[in-house]
Amino acid sequence: MSAQPAPPLATLTAAPAIVFRRGLVLTMDDAHTVHQVGDVLVIGNDVAAVGPDLDVPEGTAEIDASGGxxxxxxxxxxxxxxxxxxxGYGADWTLTQYFVWNYLEHGRKFRPEDYYAGNLLSAVEAIDSGxxxxxxxSHGLATIDHADAAVDALEEVPGRFVFAYGNIxxxxxxxxxxxxxxxxxxRRMTRSEMLGFQLAFDVTGDPAFPERAAFEAARELDVAVTTHAGVWGATNDNGITLMHDHGFMTPRTIYVHAATLSDDSYQRIAATGGHASVSAESEASxxxxxxxxxALxxxxxxxxxxxxxxxxxxxxxxxxxxxxxxxxxxREHAVAHANGETVTHIGLRAENVVEYATRGGARALGLDHLVGSIEPGKRADLVLIKNDQSPAMLPILHPYGHVVFQAQRGDxxxxxxxxxxxxxxxxxTGNALPKARKAxxxxxDHLQRTLGEAEWTAGMHPDIPESKVLDNPYTYTEFRNAAAGTDEAHSAE
Incomplete structure (x- = not known):
């Protein structure tokens, strides 16, 4: 069957329904159902049906998904x-250099309009990449004006967002x-389906647990907490213990990175139903x-x-x-080799990682009833990966492996x-990208003028004197966390 000409965007926008035809459909439902040649029918906000050769309402606009x-x-x-x-400015930074640049030196030079610019570009980029x-x-909100500007940008882009308010x-x-x-x-956090709300802050490990009041605020507002946990030299097991002992570890809590924790801390997260957010490029770099x-x-x-x-x-x-x-x-191979062994069957599969990127995120955010899989009744948040001009998009044999190792944002x-x-x-669609480019x-231009040419260039080629390297980036407290190189380092381990 020859491919039909693609309908213009105006046709899709005006149509009473849209159907993706003849695509390889990864539903990510509980059974991980895969339709090798299937259709997805969208009516209004929702997925109406999934399967081969679907009957569709009159006037339905068709997107040819074959080969995708x-x-x-x-x-x-x-x-x-x-x-x-x-x-890309900090491509050669360490985490310490990131802390120094953003938190100790230049982070306060970002105006509300700069938060708007970054958020607008990021929101557009997210959609563009699926x-x-x-x-x-949003952890640098020095003023309410910064927060308003950040939310203004999110509301201009037709994506689904969760605003995690923080102020480092x-x-x-x-x-x-x-x-x-x-x-x-x-005034701003009505918590609609398109804009959720969290509190974003870290727990330093101070035995006095001053963060308790922030957790109580989150509880009063009925919002989840997202926190950088298990970050070498910044947050460690002591923070997890404090959260647990005071009753603030819940199934709604998200532990970002969670990379340098003890078995005891991981067990506490598991026992309280928490979720982790892994950023492997970041953690590796x-x-x-x-x-x-x-470990998770x-x-x-x-x-x-x-x-x-x-x-x-x-x-x-x-x-x-x-x-x-x-x-x-x-890591699996390295551990095996250290023990004189060879891995013959790999533990983590491509299918698992696609699950993390879809259902895993939906569950972590409490949105699994709305998004994260292609099922009738769920919201139609869908991506078609297809590029007839790319030799890397054929053949598609192992669909999960293709998504992870072959496809790119340009597909x-x-x-x-x-x-x-x-x-x-x-x-x-829309005009957000040109607006973001100008902003x-x-x-x-503002940051280059404010920092001056020498400081601007130095930030991209960091050489920070030892006197500027602190074991605690949280300038709002005198408490110094157990960090690498101190006599308290990782005492909970």
Missing amino acids: IVMPGMIDTHRHMWQTAMR VTTSVDW HAAPWEWSNSPEFREFVG CGQGYPSSW RRHAIPISLSVDTSVWWSADPFSAMRATLSTDRT VHSVLVNGKVVKYEGRL VEETV
């Missing part, structure tokens, strides 16, 4: 979106209980600890994926999946969010 893969929209549970305006739900881990420059137990913050929550999927799997902790920040890395889900699979397998043909076409035939140019 239809899968659920991917979900990113930890993305510092405001930093996207600085894409991420339909993103957690904006101030104590979480203070800002989470301030009148200004509470006013902002009441800047030293939070070895990418943690191997050992303790049966549910996993979701993250791109962390494009100030360093690629910020697309294909790279996140590939890095997770590769680092997990690297994302179409994206639907909530039933709305937001990318089609490889091009984003980011203004931000870069």
Whole structure:
């Protein structure tokens, strides 16, 4: 059967329904049903039917998915979106250099309009690469104006977002209980299906546990907490113990990285039903600890994926999946070799990693009833991976392996969010990208002028004197965490 000409975007927008025809469909339902040649019918916001040769309502617009893969929209549970305006700037940073640049020196030079610029570009980029739900881990909100600007950007892009409010420059137990913050929550955080809400802060391990007041604020507001846990030199087992002993580890809590924790801490996370957000490119590059999927799997902790920040890395889900699979397998082989053994059957499979990128994220965010799989009644957050001009897109033999190891962000043909076409035939719809480009140019110009040429260039070629390296990036407290090189290092282990 010859392919039909692709309908124009206006036809899709005006049609009463849309159907993807003759694609290889990865449903990611509980049974991981795969339709080698299947259709997905979308009516309104929802998936109406999945299967071969579907009957469709009159006037349904058809997208030819033959030669491609239809899968659920991917979900990113930890993305510092405001930093996207600085894409690639910190390619050679260590985590310490990141802390120094953003938290101790230049982070406060970002104006509200710079947060808007970064968020707008990041939101557009997420959709372009097939991420339909993103957690904006917005942890530099020095003022409410910054928070308003960040949310303004998210609301301009037709994606699904969770705004994780944080302020690394101030104590979480203070800002989470301030009148200004509470006013902002009441005014902006209506928690619609398209914009969720979390609190984002870290637990330093101070035995006084001042973060308790921030956890109590989250409980009062009925929102989840997302926290960087198990980050070498910043957050360790002491923080997990404090959270657990005070009753603040819940199934809604997301532990980002979770890379340098003891078995006891992993067991506490597992026992309380928590979820982890793995960012393997980040963990492998800047030293939070070895990418943690191997440890999380050992303790049966549910996993979701993250791109962390494009100030360093690629910020697309294909790279996140590939890095997770590769680092997990690297460790499995290395451990076996150290014991004089050979791995003959690999533990982590491509299918598992696609699960992390879809259902794993949905479960972590409490959205599994809405998104994460292609099933009738769920929202139509869908991605078509198809590129007839790419030799890497044929043949498709192992669909999960193809998604993880063969496909790229440039192979994302179409994206639907909530039933709305937001990318089609490889091009984003709407005008957000040109607007983001202009805003980011203004931000870069502002930062270059503010820092000066020498400081701007030095940031990309870091050589930080030892006197500027602190074992604690949290400037709002005098407490110094047990860090590598101190006599308290990892005392909980």
